[in-house]
Amino acid sequence: MELRQLKTFATTAQFLNFTKAAHHLGYAQSTVTSQIQGLESELGTMLFERLGKQIKLTKDGENLAIYATQILKLAAEAKDVISSSLTPKGTLTIGTAESLCTYRLPDVFKAFRSQYPNVELNIRFDICNDYRTHLRKNTVDIVFFLDVPCNEADLITHILNDEPMAVIAAPNHPLSQKQFIMPADLSGQALILTETGCSYRRLFESILTQAGVKPSSVLGVSSNEVIKKFVSDGWGIGFLPHITISNELAGGQLAALPWGGPPFVIKAQLIYHKEKWLSPALRAFIDIAVKTLQHAAI
Missing domain, CATH: 3.40.190.10 (Periplasmic binding protein-like II)
Structure with a gap:
């Protein structure tokens, strides 16, 4: 398997559409089809079910998608490590809640992009229960979420502010x-x-x-x-x-409503896995996010 095949597969799995994947990658659609077919031939299985113009992942395709995402992220990290330049670059995948992304994070994104325009940011929305799973599978780099204070041994937590x-x-x-x-x-x-x-x-x-x-x-x-x-x-x-x-x-x-019941102890938090390699880009993003959000007021 080649990295370019895995990237094509992962992109197609994301869009579930060969045409959209080709457009995103800057390939001809025939190139996407050829790379997927080559991967299926090498693995001896079908990765997508093709139903007319609709496609969906097979079970083997779903399994490969998990590994492909991790392999591509590890390859990107290896490239950053070997690079002699310490200038933040590459891609960061950020998991967050809709409310934080809409009302708290725009200032963070703006400050980061103005300083590090060569870093690509991907934002992923999920339900709260999934955030820790994605961190442990290394499918996201960092997560912003609202919850009672997180205190889990394998995760690094920055409490940013109270969220009324x-x-x-x-x-x-x-x-x-x-x-x-x-x-x-x-x-x-x-x-x-x-x-x-x-x-x-x-x-x-x-x-x-x-x-x-x-x-x-x-x-x-x-x-x-x-x-x-x-x-x-x-x-x-x-x-x-x-x-x-x-x-x-x-x-x-x-x-x-003037709530008189028990208090809601909800904190805005930034978390990442303690074994996560902090690339120059990720370290810079964490620094800017903490500085921007830590004492944020309504």
Whole structure:
């Protein structure tokens, strides 16, 4: 197997489309097809199922995709190590939550790109439960996420700042008229929360469960913007980082309920694997991120 074949395979596995993969790589589509066929011939298996114009990974293809990603990352690291130049370059893959990427990280990206324009940044969104797995498989270089403080022996954690949370409702919701809200007030209420596996949804549901609260329904939504829209339309009660709703609070589309229950100890954190090789690019990115975010205010 050649690295160029693995890169072509990994790109095709990402797009699940030969034409898009060819365009991304700057190849003719016939070149992509030829390299994939050569790889399949060498391995003696089919890597993609072809159903008309649609393709999908076979089981062997899914397995190879995991290894291909790691091999390509290791090859890039080896190239950086051997290079005599200490100038940050190459590619960084960053895992992050939507809320942090939208409201906290733009200043980090801007500062980093202005200093190191030759470093390519790839941003990956996943649910919170997957972040540690990706770090341990070396499929991402670094992760930004919201959670209670991470304290795992194989991970390096930088606590960046407290991330205030808000229980939200439509301004005309009956609960918005109360002086303070306790968990019991949410019994029988419809909840509109982030997807299952999200750290702060898990914390919020844990608080309600300990208080014996049973909502009438729970709707899981993967988009903060959709959650805000549904809550403002009166569909139910939401729970989001305060920074994501500041504009809607100021504009009167949402109301932050005066929470009187247990505190939400959620921290914005930067984590990476303790055995991760810190390339010049990754080290520079960590330094800029910590300096920019550590004491960030709403």
